Amino acid sequence: MNASYLRYAGRRLVQAVVVVLLAYVFTFVVISVLPGDPVTNTLRNPENGFTEEEIARIVSYYGLDQPIAVQLWQSLSHFLVGDLGVSLRSNLPVTRLVAEVVPSTLALAASALAVALVLAFAIAYGTQNLPRRYGQGVLRAFPSLFLSVPAFVVGLLLIQVFAFQLGLFSVIEPDSAWATFFAAVALGIPVSAQVAEVLITGLDHESRQEYAAVARSRGLGQARLFAKHLLKPSSLPVVTVVALTVGELLGGALIIETIFGRTGIGSLVQRSVSTQDLPVLQAVVSLAAVVFVVVNLLADLVYPLLDPRVRTEPASASGKAGLGEAPEQPILERQVSVP
Amino acid sequence: MTATTTVVGSRGVATVRGWSAVVPPTVLVSFAVLLVVLLWSLLPGVLASQDPVNGVPADKLLGPSADHWFGTDHLGRDLFSRVVHGTASSVASALVAVTIGVVVGGAIGLVAGSAGGWADIVLARIVDVLLAIPSFLLAVVIVSWLGFETVNAAIATGVSAVAVFARVMRAEVIKTRRAVFVEASVLQGGSRTHVLLRHVLPNASRSLLALAVLQFGLSILVIAGLAFLGYGDPPPASDWGLLVSSGKDYPTAPWLVYAPALVVVATVLSVNRISRWLRRTD
8 A cells, every 4th residue: 555556546536536427417418408308298298287387386396497507516416415316207216216126136237247257267267278179269269259149139048948948937037046047147148258358368378478387397287377377367357357347237237137027227227218217317327327437446446456567657647647547458458359 | 182272272361451461261251241241231122032021921930941041920021031121220320330439439539649638638538438337328328319210229329339439549649649750750840630640540540440340240239239129210120139129029939039130140240250350460
């Protein structure tokens, strides 16, 4: 915990807060400029028979007669103290609606992450330890394949095989253990590809290092070399990659929850999209951004402690708080570098 | 002897604009797949002669056969024909998405990288915001704002890809600006615009191309996902994602899911293979 680390932590913390606030503003602007706000639409519907006076009263109750900037300020200040507003459709506090569905999505995302890590480490292990000729080439193609299959196809395939043909779980009980497991597999597969890619790159790099050659020359077998020497340094970047995939787990939940018939954040979003329940959408998107930013902040703060080679000072003058700081780099790597 | 000849024949040496590289067979296959996809999207009527919208009710839910390569759906429509006719919108919308990403993201990255200072910091935070919101969620919100159409799904996908392009572009610009030949160009009196157009952009274009190809595959998946959730053109449009989505209601006719799904996977796999090959030959 030296001064340079603390400065780095402080800088990242400020950045994270700024990004969360900006994400809220961004979502608010996108959502509030939706053509025709749903409140007025409902009120103006002649079937509901509101008088002009009542309309004016309700509109001012929701604060919709205020300028956008004032609405934004009010909404943002409520958000900061944890008040997410009231759903336009059900009149329930958004906090409650979100709290109801979070456990289910959290369980799904956590299981998906676990599946992804197990799969990724298994694939990575195979690429280093299987006979070069048969196993490795096939395994190395897995991440690329995993990234090419839409999650909904994997989900439907799993349901077709394990629910309809093998009868392992029933689609009418989406919260049973097996159903959750297979939903997690479908959600976790694309994530596992990204983790596996980083792991394989790391392992290939480490096994070319001199210390690996020394260990081999002293008679260490490939399996022991892998477990004792190669695995640890190659696993470090996994921390960053996993943090980056949080967004994908949340986004992917939209599709997977639909397919497996689960209630969760994904189904809440879909319902709010179809009913134009803007406060709920605003809340879910901003909370997703908060989760992403917090998880990535933690990953960035933990990383230098795990890996002493990482420098916490800005790389150079022009790198100051810029787009390409060292801990942020792996985003780029995830997209661009495939072993 | 024959084996050797085959290998040599299929790994012909190609020199594409100065890249002298051996084209691996899998890359050739990938190009062939994309060529088929391209033909499907350009000439759907020629390659699939059956009517994609009006079916023969008597022929409903038939399995794959010589007459119906991918079988038929619940209205007796030829699925192969529907897949082929849905290609243009599935693939073109991914191209629209990538174009938005390259142009907007590239511009942001270019300004951030070449201006530096405050502009860089401000743009960096904007990009961070775009990255912080899960891209699929962002796409859903944007598409619900624009309206449920495939064009809008493409725009939404493009916006959610802007951040990635901005990052890569900025990194490339900074890398090139520090190069000795750029310094030399500036010392010889090269203006900022000159350096940008003559040196920075051409150098960045390769990384950007590989990323664009990769993002193209990703966009096909995202747009298929949006169509699957019903955020694209409604039926009788036959976007690939929509076909899978309507096919899933007929578990007794699994080809309704597998055939379009296989087409998506083959296309994206080919795109990804080519992207990886482009990066390696850099």
